[in-house]
Amino acid sequence: MIMTGTLYLIPNTLGPCEDGASDPLTSLIPEQVQACTAGLEYFIAENAKTTRAFLKLVAVRHPLARPLQEIRIAELNVNTAEAALPQLLQPLLQGEDAGLISEAGVPAVADPGANLVRMAHEHGIRVRPLVGPSSLLLAVMSSGLNGQSFAFNGYLPVDASQRAKQIRMLEERSRKERQTQLFIETPYRNAALLDTLASTCQPGTLVCVATDLSLASESIATRTAGAWKKQLTAGKAPDLHKRPTVFLLLGQ
16 A cells, blocks of 8 residues: 655745845755755645745755756646646655645645645645744734734735725724734735725724835834824835735724
């Protein structure tokens, strides 16, 4: 009887590492995680190009099991059909270990890998999560908002009126349940989302904007919606353009 392989959930960095660093991953990804990653020959990745770049960084301290060009990388992203998932698991069912890796941060959280993880459980495949940076948890930690109860809501509607309606609903839920609400936006629409938060939320609602978490350009600020509105009106908006950002609010 063939024993199934293990599906390792491998954390990626949250953005480009510092230029010129001799050991670029040392403060972000634990040594044991790097060593485990280096020993794998098959990866299921949200983005193959990003994964190859990550493996090059891993190889700085840990030689890869095979030359990079020989390592197999199958893509799993928002365009992957559900019917394609069993094929991605075939090597594991034949006894080979595999790594599931996101384009940034931890896999299967705000990431298309969750369905594959569920299917792995259904097939009796061992799933092993590895330690690494999560922008959502880093944002909760650094916001000063309620870390005992929080909810991640993914992306808000693109339509302006629907987005404002969703924000008011989340603000009311937050106020009633004392629950921090988290959401993200496509980076080029960050400024528009902050404008909507400042103009839609009650003046006393706390809003945190956490940008470029774990990177050298990291910026985290928690203010009331009223204070954000004054800052934006004064033309002192933070530079959020094309910078990965987590938004949090807590109704008062």
